[in-house]
Amino acid sequence: MKKNGNYGNHESTGKHGKRAFHNSHESHNSHNSHTQEPPVILPPRGDYRTLLSYQKAEVIYEITYRFCKRFLARGDRTIDQMVQAARSGKQNVIEGSKAAVTSKETEIKLTNVARASLEELLEDYRDFLRVRDLQIWDKDGREALYVRKLSKTTPLTFDIFREFVETRPAEVVANIAICLIHQANFLLDRQLKGLEEAFLKDGGLRERMTRARLEARDQQRGR
Numbered sequence: 001m002k003k004n005g006n007y008g009n010h011e012s013t014g015k016h017g018k019r020a021f022h023n024s025h026e027s028h029n030s031h032n033s034h035t036q037e038p039p040v041i042l043p044p045r046g047d048y049r050t051l052l053s054y055q056k057a058e059v060i061y062e063i064t065y066r067f068c069k070r071f072l073a074r075g076d077r078t079i080d081q082m083v084q085a086a087r088s089g090k091q092n093v094i095e096g097s098k099a100a101v102t103s104k105e106t107e108i109k110l111t112n113v114a115r116a117s118l119e120e121l122l123e124d125y126r127d128f129l130r131v132r133d134l135q136i137w138d139k140d141g142r143e144a145l146y147v148r149k150l151s152k153t154t155p156l157t158f159d160i161f162r163e164f165v166e167t168r169p170a171e172v173v174a175n176i177a178i179c180l181i182h183q184a185n186f187l188l189d190r191q192l193k194g195l196e197e198a199f200l201k202d203g204g205l206r207e208r209m210t211r212a213r214l215e216a217r218d219q220q221r222g223r
Contacts (some may be wrong), residue, residue, distance in 0.1 A: 051097065052154075053184055054093045056184040057086075057089045057118065060090070060180050063158070063177045064086035066166070067165070081124065085117045089114045089121065095110045096113075096114065115188040129175070135171060137178070137179070143172075148179065148183070
């Protein structure tokens with residue numbers, strides 16, 4: 001999928017009321033770099049609801065729930081598998097974001113679980129289309145580009161896709177979900193890379209606490 005400049009970002013309100021976006025891992029790990037300031041042990045984190053990866057995962061869950069209800073027979077075990085994979089993608093982004101303050105390792109782990117869950121869901125949608133000899137859209141085809149255009153709306157909500165999901169045939173709805181999963185996976189890959197880089201640079205809570213104690217001792221000795 002093509003890269004969108006807003007991918008992997010947090011939304012906030014800037015000057016003149018305009019929305020601004022901040023890199024997700026920076027929002028979770030940012031701190032004052034001035035040596036005169038006291039070290040930050042628990043860095044501020046952004047609201048997970050402003051994460052574009054979360055917004056896309058939430059839309060994917062809503063599409064998947066309705067897709068299974070419309071196009072899969074009651075009792076089909078695939079329903080539980082797909083809905084749970086979609087839910088896992090969404091919920092683990094939330095839990096990873098909430099864990100960011102005290103455990104960078106947990107945030108990385110849960111974000112990776114979200115990524116793996118969406119990859120599993122992606123294959124379920126592909127299987128649905130393949131076994132029924134239905135078309136899987138080319139990623140640069142007209143239909144996929146249109147979905148990509150719609151998905152640039154911020155904040156992204158299910159209502160943008162509601163009419164398509166509730167009125168279009170299974171082939172169209174499955175392909176919309178596939179397009180969105182590709183986008184969410186791209187965002188999560190970027191988040192994971194940023195989280196790993198931040199962890200290697202700053203460490204986790206234990207390292208920050210150690211640095212804070214050492215700096216506090218140095219300041220006391222310098223008095």
